[in-house]
Amino acid sequence: MSLRYALLSCLNESPATGYDLTQTLKERMGNVWNSSHQQTYRELSKLLGEACVTFEDVHQSGKPDAKVYSITAQGKEILKEWVNTPSPRPKTRDPLLLKLFAGEFWEDDNALEELSVHRNHWRATLEKYLAIEARYFSEPDGLPRHYRLQYLALKRGIQVNRSWLSWSEELMDVLGSSTKPL
Amino acid sequence: MSLRYALLSCLNESPATGYDLTQTLKERMGNVWNSSHQQTYRELSKLLGEACVTFEDVHQSGKPDAKVYSITAQGKEILKEWVNTPSPRPKTRDPLLLKLFAGEFWEDDNALEELSVHRNHWRATLEKYLAIEARYFSEPDGLPRHYRLQYLALKRGIQVNRSWLSWSEELMDVLGSSTKPL
DNA sequence: TCTCAATATGCAACTATATGCATACTAGGC
DNA sequence: GCCTAGTATGCATATAGTTGCATATTGAGA
Numbered sequence: 001m002s003l004r005y006a007l008l009s010c011l012n013e014s015p016a017t018g019y020d021l022t023q024t025l026k027e028r029m030g031n032v033w034n035s036s037h038q039q040t041y042r043e044l045s046k047l048l049g050e051a052c053v054t055f056e057d058v059h060q061s062g063k064p065d066a067k068v069y070s071i072t073a074q075g076k077e078i079l080k081e082w083v084n085t086p087s088p089r090p091k092t093r094d095p096l097l098l099k100l101f102a103g104e105f106w107e108d109d110n111a112l113e114e115l116s117v118h119r120n121h122w123r124a125t126l127e128k129y130l131a132i133e134a135r136y137f138s139e140p141d142g143l144p145r146h147y148r149l150q151y152l153a154l155k156r157g158i159q160v161n162r163s164w165l166s167w168s169e170e171l172m173d174v175l176g177s178s179t180k181p182l
Numbered sequence: 183m184s185l186r187y188a189l190l191s192c193l194n195e196s197p198a199t200g201y202d203l204t205q206t207l208k209e210r211m212g213n214v215w216n217s218s219h220q221q222t223y224r225e226l227s228k229l230l231g232e233a234c235v236t237f238e239d240v241h242q243s244g245k246p247d248a249k250v251y252s253i254t255a256q257g258k259e260i261l262k263e264w265v266n267t268p269s270p271r272p273k274t275r276d277p278l279l280l281k282l283f284a285g286e287f288w289e290d291d292n293a294l295e296e297l298s299v300h301r302n303h304w305r306a307t308l309e310k311y312l313a314i315e316a317r318y319f320s321e322p323d324g325l326p327r328h329y330r331l332q333y334l335a336l337k338r339g340i341q342v343n344r345s346w347l348s349w350s351e352e353l354m355d356v357l358g359s360s361t362k363p364l
Numbered sequence: 365t366c367t368c369a370a371t372a373t374g375c376a377a378c379t380a381t382a383t384g385c386a387t388a389c390t391a392g393g394c
Numbered sequence: 395g396c397c398t399a400g401t402a403t404g405c406a407t408a409t410a411g412t413t414g415c416a417t418a419t420t421g422a423g424a
Contacts, residue, residue, distance in 0.1 A: 005277075006280055031279065041374055042375090079284055083287045087296070090275060092213050098184055099265050104328050149283075152352060368422085368424100374417085379411080380409100381410075384408095
């Protein structure tokens with residue numbers, strides 16, 4: 001149950017609405033923690049009940065009212081406690097890899113089509129992260145610890161997407177080699 | 183809900199008990215699909231109800247009775263259907279990366295200690311996979327498609343663990359650099 | 365004017381997964 | 395003779411996450 005800590009980490013950087021938080025988790029922190037807006041709002045209510053966040057109603061012209069949430073001292077406290085407690089590694093569950101174990105039933109056409117969708121996704125994500133890197137981390141040497149750590153999370157995202165892309169090329173070769181000769 | 187397809191894929195290779203299946207998911211398929219034994223047994227009951235598997239009671243001397251499950255034609259049918267239907271990519275949720283976003287609160291000592299546990303895990307897993315590779319895939323050229331696909335799943339596991347190890351070295355440098363000067 | 369997309373919020377029901385507990389048998393070490 | 399580890403099975407409860415639905419405002423475009 002780390003969603004709450006993801007939200008608190010974001011709020012620790014700056015106040016935000018539930019909507020903002022959902023966007024951040026999907027975009028900048030896409031390779032770190034994901035949640036739907038429904039989950040985000042539910043968790044925010046809980047955090048509010050535990051006095052880990054507060055909110056302020058903000059009237060906006062041109063948009064419906066927004067609840068802007070901020071982290072409280074109590075929130076920082078439980079975030080700090082969580083960060084300094086070891087977390088178990090998440091268990092891998094990947095349907096794509098699983099399909100390789102039932103590869104006997106997987107038809108090349110379907111496999112290649114599915115792969116191409118995934119590859120587009122990996123390519124787009126990689127480019128997104130590279131753009132963030134170019135924009136914010138072009139000179140990483142002088143960065144304070146705080147940002148160097150965030151940069152490492154980004155680098156991990158870059159590494160992961162690159163490795164999926166190169167791995168999937170190998171997979172395409174295997175899938176292609178049985179159809180090509182025909 | 184791909185657990186059932188993980189179980190069916192295993193049973194498609196050979197009949198097995200719930201215990202065997204749990205072991206396989208933890209070991210050989212550790213980087214593909216994980217489940218607890220409780221989950222495995224529950225899913226097996228469901229699959230039994232849907233006639234996707236059958237079982238045979240096997241009396242063993244020296245061990246309690248075992249239910250050895252096998253896949254049915256019906257089971258192969260739904261497995262085939264699933265394999266040929268595109269799956270969405272799983273959403274990333276990684277507490278370790280999340281901690282980097284709250285890095286301000288993370289004390290170097292705690293961070294390095296947690297990392298060292300993870301690194302031992304990655305090293306052990308990598309060696310396990312390399313051993314499987316050496317044993318079963320030392321000559322990958324002549325392999326039939328079926329095994330080449332399984333080999334790719336293994337290669338992915340090797341790649342992932344290697345990249346965690348190299349990535350975490352960078353993280354250790356960042357964490358170490360603030361304590362070293364003292 | 366009507367519809368669509370984006371912003372902004374949230375409930376309810378359902379599914380999936382995790383956690384804690386429970387049982388039973390055997391081999392082997394102390 | 396007792397305890398532990400490994401094999402083998404399973405239920406009950408709790409938590410986390412998904413999916414479907416619902417609402418409201420505004421600006422832009424057809």
